[in-house]
Amino acid sequence: MSRGHLRVLLGAAPGVGKTYAMLEEGRRLRDAGVDVVVAVVETHGRAATSALLDGLEVQPRIALDHRGVRLDELDLAGLLDRRPALALVDELAHTNAPGSANNKRWQDVEAILAAGIDVISTVNIQHVESLGDVVQQVTGVPQRETVPDAVLRRADQVELVDLAPQALRNRLSEGVVYPAARIDAALSNFFRLGNLTALRELALLWLADEVDVALQAYRAEKGIAAPWEARERIVVALTGGIEGETLLRRGARIAARSSGGELLAVHVTSADGLAEPDPGALSGQRALVETLGGTFHQVVAEQTPGALVEFARSVNATQLVIGASRRSRLESLLGGAGVGASLIRMAGDIDVHIVSHAQAGKRRLPRVGGALSVSRRLAGLALTIVGLPLLTWLLSSFRSPDSITSDVLGYQLFVVIVALVGGIWPALLAALAAGVLLDFFFVDPLYTVTISEPLHLLALVIFLVVAALVSFVVDQAARRSRAAIRSAAEAEVLVTVAGSVISGVDALDALVSRLREAFGMTSVILRQDGEALYTAFEATLADDADDETSVPLGEHASLYLRGKRLEASDRKILGAFVSQIEAALVQRRLASEAEGMRPLAAADRMRSALLAAVGHDLRRPLAAATAAVSALRAPDLELSASDRTELVETADESLTALGSLVTDLLDVSRLQAGVLGVTLADVSIDEVVGNALDELGMGPGDVELDLGAVPTVRADAALLARVIVNLLANAVRYSPAGSRPVIATSEFGDRVQLRVIDTGPGIPPERLDDVFLPFQRLGDTDNTTGVGLGLALSKGFTEGMGGTLDAEDTPGGGLTMVVELEAAP
DSSP: OOOOOEEEEEESSTTSSHHHHHHHHHHHHHHTTOOEEEEEOOOTTOHHHHHTTTTSEEOOOEEEEETTEEEEEOOHHHHHHHOOSEEEEOOTTOBOOTTSSSSBHHHHHHHHHHTTOEEEEEEEGGGBGGGHHHHHHHHSOOOOSOBOHHHHHTOSEEEEEOOOHHHHHHHHHTTSSSOHHHHHHHHHTTTOHHHHHHHHHHHHHHHHHHHHHHHHHHHHHTTOOSOOTTSOEEEEEEOSSTTHHHHHHHHHHHHHHSTTOEEEEEEEEETTSOOOOOHHHHHHHHHHHHHTTOEEEEEEESOHHHHHHHHHHHTTOSEEEEEOOOBOHHHHHHHOSOHHHHHHHHHTTSEEEEEOOTTTTOBOOOOOOOSSOHHHHHHHHHHHHHHHHHHHHHHHHTOOTTOHHHHHHHHHHHHHHHHHHHOHHHHHHHHHHHHHHHHHHHSSSTTSOOOOSHHHHHHHHHHHHHHHHHHHHHHHHHHHHHHHHHHHHHHHHHHHHHHHHHTTOOHHHHHHHHHHHHHTOSEEEEEETTEEEEEEEOSSOOOTTOEEEEEEETTTEEEEEEESOOOTTHHHHHHHHHHHHHHHHHHHHHHHHHHHHHHHHHHHHHHHHHHHIIIIITHHHHHHHHHHHHHHHOTTOOOOHHHHHHHHHHHHHHHHHHHHHHHHHHHHHHHHHTOOOOOOEEEEHHHHHHHHHHHHTOOGGGSEEEOTTOOEEEEOHHHHHHHHHHHHHHHHHHSOTTOOOEEEEEEETTEEEEEEEEOSSOOOGGGGGGGGSTTOOTTOOSTTSOSSOHHHHHHHHHHHTTOEEEEEEOTTSSEEEEEEEEBOO
8 A cells, every 4th residue: 555645734823824725725626536535624713714614525523521621633543434535634733632543643644644545734834843942932932732854854745835924914913813802912922023024934944945955855866966057056165275265255256146146165174184274264264154145064085176076066066166276386297187177077067166366386395204203213213223233143143044034034024113113214224224234144145245136136125115115104104193183182172262152251261261271371461452451371480481472463462472382283273263363353342342332323313302302392382381471471461361361371281391391301311321210019000000090181981991800010100100101192192083092911921911002093114113212203293292202211111120112003003002011929
């Protein structure tokens, strides 16, 4: 029996139309003659979704009792007995009630597929198991119902049912997704525009990754090695030399010219560990790759050209950028074809760009020399000087006409031992001396150095060749051992530095301290503009004989290292430290400048707005009050009793408004200066709302109250009252005639939300962030409106109490102001 096919409809959030699309597809297939059964579907009371069930066969559910509650679940056994061609199974991540055949609905689907029945199912991106932590970070809601990634990856087809975030919010506001009682809470929490945008991006990225994996699997299955240029991917090969920046920028320009081009940088590390790239340059190039929007990769291989081509093919690259060879002409003649020629021969359909640079053709031939230490060479030389006479005396004592074979082998063994101990030069000396001694003491005529037979000369040559070969093997082994030990030490140092910085330690402090520890220096001092920024000292006293090294840095800074003299090999890892310190200095300067500019920019905005307010808004009530008082004091102006009363009321109204404006300006100044006095206590919201209504002169009939269980919050009662007064006054001002503003509360865990809702004209989406800025009135010009500080003060007061204040659209039109505070314990 063949396995059924699984088709999954993936959505970014509830309400995008997955179930609707599933039922539409079921109806289309039914009309095409396919035996379709609705195994389980969750309509959530949506009329349009329920209407699609008409005409479709619906499998009855089984009723399960759990703690006295009736739960309806999928009847798996009944569906398997019915054996339709296609089953529609909604909500793949659903957890079945206790007593069901399986714990999860996706396990039911596995059983259905195993029975040879095709399945169309639905799932939201937040239910994908590998994305659970990311979704919780975005939405703040942990996901208890998840589907293993392997289940979705085994699906024959995964389709995205997409809907723009704002369109989904509009659908929610219209009551299409949830009933009216749940709309406000949903819009304010899970269905925030930012949450929906992030979830949509997760869904698109997850599906794009699956498409890329499927494409690579198809190419591997069909044996397609040539790249498919579905998207330009430019691979830049880095050697660790200083020319890497030139190559990266050239690769970035090529990618930029290709719409949607992708930049990848790769460094091939030799498997024998003998390649010695400059770690400082490579670290800087890695940072440059990330700045250019690309990714950095590192592979280990014995042959660089093959590794580069294999990597390029694995990522479906279309172009490969390498640098011109740094080998000199003589080295090219001696070494044969270089990496560039080999790459061009192996690349096939991948375009290879060879970029010239300043370092091309400037590398010198390697120096001839061993990797063994001086002490081992001296030991080999001493062994030759002492051991050869002793061996000759020993072999001479047992000399016979038939012992020549053992004599030759004895000298041969000695030469190998010298090669193992001291390397090539002592071994060659020992081979030459052994040949002479063998000829002198053991080959006729004795006691003469005469090579009369060609075989004797051949034996001497064999001695020298064996000595050279063994010495070469020993030298290579020593070189690999030293490289491995040093690489491990350098990696440990760099991992320690990275760990210190990532764990929250100050980057510069960590780098300076680890630098001193890595090289065992007596002290390391980082100075900038003559000032010691960071200093690391050893516990012991400094020695006057210590060497001092100065390393210049960018940003007018220098490193001063005191202690042992640094070797050339040490300066490579020192370069990595220097690169990181320079980057940290730049980051420190930029952060300091940004921090310094922030209050200046805020103060400048406040100053400009304040001057505008003083020049216009404060002058208006002051002018009205002055005119009224002047008219009352005018001796030649005859006024009636009603005129005098009106003038007095105008003066009183203007002076009261002026006093309120001055009070608001002082409060804004305190907020800007960070000296707002806040006294937190357990406050009952109903008492604060009552005080606010009294202050506004409003009664219960002027506002609709939906305070629920009347929660208690941690707040300053006076400040919270001013917040509610400001928000309610705005709601009353903009509510249309016959409409009352609403004050509602709700609880979510340890947070309490208070909403002030009006059904007025609302605010354009692009202006929602501006309403909380000082001196923003959105067109108000009457004498009692003020200078636009009400919402700015309300937000400042709320944040001072540890809460938040946000503006949202009211479903159906209007504005909803949401105050969120900590619930009282």
